[in-house]
Amino acid sequence: MSSKHLFLIFILVICQQILIKAQQPYIKKLSTNCGIRNASTSVLGYSCNGANKTCQAYLTFRSEPPYNTVASISSLLNANITLLSQLNLVSENATFGTGEMVLVPTKCSCLGEFYQANASYIIQARNTPFLIANNTFQGLSTCHAIQVERHNLTVDIYPGQRLIVPLRCACPTEKQVASGIKYLLSYLITWGQTVSGISAKFGVDTGLTLEANQLSEQDYNIYPFTTLLVPLSSQPLKSQTLSPPTPPATSPPPSPPPPSISASDHKWVYMLVGVLGGVSFTIFIGFVAFWFCYLKRKQISPPMISSASQSFEAIEKPGDKKLDIDEDSDFMESLNSIAQSLKVYKFEELKSATQDFSPSCLIEGSVYRGTIKGDLAAIKKMHGDVSKEITLLNTIHHHNIIRLSGVCYHDGHWYLVYEYAENGPLSDWIGYNGLSVNKSLTWMQRVQIVLDVANGLDYLHSYTTPAYVYKNMKSDNILLDSDFRAKITNFDLARSAEGQNGQYALTRHIVGTRGYMSPEYLENGLISTKLDVYGFGVLMLELVTGKHVSDLYEKVNKDLSEVLNEFLDEENVQGNEKLTDFTDPSLQGNYPSELAISVVRLIYGCLDKDPSTRPDMNEVSQCLSRILTASQTRQASITISVQDDFVK
Template sequence: MGEVSSKFGSFVLEKKDKTLIPTQIVTLDLLCSCSKSFDYVLTYKVESGDTRFTICSRFQADLDKTAMFNRLENPNLIYAGDVIFIPGPGLQNFTRLEDKDPIVKETSKSQILIVVGSTLAAFTFILLTVALLFLKYYKRMGTPQSKVYPGRLNSLCCYLGSSQFHTKFKESAISSFSSEKATVFPYHEVCDATSNFSTSLKIGQGSYGSVYLGKLRGIDVAIKQMKNTKSKEFLSDLNILCKVHHSNLIELIGYAAGGDSLFLIYEYAQNGALSDHLHRPSIRGYKPLAWTTRVQIALDAAKGLEYIHEYRKPYYVHRDVKTSNILLDSNFRAKIADFGLVKLLEHSPEVAAVASRIVGAFGYLAPEYVRDGCVTTKSEVYSFGVVVMELITGQQALSKEASPGNDQYTEHRSLVDHMLSILNDTQNPMDKLLECLDPNLTQYHRDLVFQMALLAKDCVDDNWRRRPDMSNVVISLSSILNSSKANTYYVRTLIHA
């Protein structure tokens, strides 16, 4: 160990390869503040293979000044392990002792270039994407056959109900909503399809609008015209039918807006509403429905309700099941229509949802729904039971009849009350049932008619908990249909024999 003193301070030195002698003079090169001629000085430890030229080139230093500053007697003789001082104004580019290799500096520049280039590329990609999306949206607004994608129900609903609901903006707003399959049709095309809504093409009239037969792009369709004040029902029907697809539910093809109206375009059911075939069919030019056809219609409608009650989540309750909302295609297969009053059941089909108002047709409403406003799938089973009673009797859910002793005043008679009075008769309910059977029915099996009547009775039970689920109704009707077909085949065989 040794101690060296200078005017700049004291230093303790330790050398492992040599033993210092107290009387020995050790010479040290100390960099002091007198080196004012240089901006920066770097201390560098020479490595194997270094020369004065490579070192000065690496740090952009002057060869002669470096030799003079280090008092190198022979500048070409430097050895690994030596410490030399490198002066020069170029040293401001180096901030760490480790930055001895110019490759580090070049790498830093390359990294900066890569970052800048990547940023510019990302920014350009974003600009191109925005431009393409805008172009696609613009084309979709002006192309009749363009498909549409999900939008916002609430904002659209508010917009549809506003006073500034002009045709130009309606078409663009509507096209921002909805489905994987439904198509937005321009208003002029809907007008052309219905000959400007000619009364000769009017095929139906409901509480929410008129229905017209039209031909769109070579296909027969049913076009429902609704006032823009019915935007809530319009959106409900549109929203539901874009999510549910079943052979026994009417299929939504598209929609449109124009003037003061909203339009829903459905598949066309060639044989119209079931109610037209049950209530005075001859006036409308229809032949009476055969018994097997009636059972098949009941089964089709039950399957459609079973689908929305039990195979969809959230579950749906139609809330307006009646014979006028059951449509028949060219093969007399039933399809449930008009989903403007649908109610969602988020948790379970049997957990009631409270309705804000009572909707639906009188004569089909379950008693607990009218009393408490509670909506469940079982309240829909009640409505379906009324439909089955209409299929059996051909009578309306509510019919007018003259009051006793007064022909000028009429009162409504409930079909449910009438049927229950017959089926609850303990003496001979079969004979009484046959008395109120639809007179247009000519071929049927007594026992099968009675089975179907008992099923309808179970569906309209006052206690909703005792009513069957639609899945159980489907099973019962399937059995009755199979037996009806077998009985029809047997009768035909006897006739031909």
């Protein structure tokens, strides 16, 4: 054997040893970028670099309907139902609470270059690899790994097909085994978590977890919908998923022995006990008498109203007699004085308006159509604290924000009475692709709708004190009146902007509709008015393309701005072919192409990943106003031209 061959063998042996001892690289943000194909990032799975080709591993999963029982989670993740129930200290027919962390045992095997545990999934309507990986499996797989596993002959996936979903797991390396590591746990990260916090939860040294994921103390950022490998010396315990381990309690020092009491002192002790006992008994009798009178008085008192905050919250305490406050005239008068411009309705009025809340009057959810004094109204039944929405809508007034005209409280429920939007939610007018003439919007109507929404958001951002971030942008929350003018509704998520436009606030409570939420909000909980700008860009994209956001994500999986790239290329905008393919088929080319391109450029700016470079809503509103004016001028010139031709 030549020296050259010996050298190559030596290099291969050295590389193999390095690979065996190497740890797994953390995936970072790459799980949401479905265009990445670089295997070194672990985006396709954890490398087969462990001491064993097959091993026992563990996953975490957060219970969410319909996957909230032992049976359903076991089936979804292809786990042994008996082992899963025993590991979580529940029976095999148990149901977990929503959001509860579930430990899942799995057999991890080296298949090709990567470790994985295979699950089987039947594709549902509107599923994409991205949604399957991040919604259904919560990040236990990636869109990249799912795409590689597909063996069918089609580019797209279709409902009813069975799909193999590779779950992210790994086996300990020789180095980890030598240090006492027996298992690796694939932990699903959620918002606000840290490497040190997750490590403490399972009693693991933070340095070991950092090393297992090739992270350093200077580069330890972790993100939701990704997995962090936690090295364990023993199998995980259910108690570790509930709270971090508490330090052992230290025993208190022994108490000094009580001083001895001589026989001569006993009589003074007895006298003292007798006096204290008599006083205590007297106080007790007085307290009982006072409490009885207090409760009797409370029974005839109306619920407490906070006039300072205009919260209108009925406060009931134990022992209170339930009071039908909508029939108490004193309460009605006080609430009217607080509500100012709001009318306080009696429950009987709303029953009459909705034919006793008949199903025939039900619009959607808990919203009913009613007729009050000949005028249509939308009546929404709510429970819980609605003071935030009432206060906000009672202090802001804009023709593109839904008007709250009255309230009613009855039997523990609030009823909010809004102006009625005859043409319903904007979402009902998206996605028909020209198949329904009655559900088709013209170019002018679309531009007017987005301008209305922009004006409403600009009012919230710039002309209210304090400024508000809406946080709930989606086509379901935009209502259209009889003239197809837009009204923004559902302000339960709105919050103060806490500063000038663009200034960030932080939250760990991420709420909203997937697809409309901006990257900085999803990944880091950053809140500013630019969050609304991003959601507005998605809304405009839906209106221009005629596709719901879920359908748009089927094409790109992550970055919606990718949809726009090819149409902003100078070579493509010269002709109408690309633009026609891009826009809603129901428009049938009946729009000015140069103005459509302007709208596309505006959408692109709103969807910028960097919130600081997105335009503010005032700029968006001015731009759309110019586009609408130009569209109206063009339409007027076409009308005049047609009239002239008719006269000739």
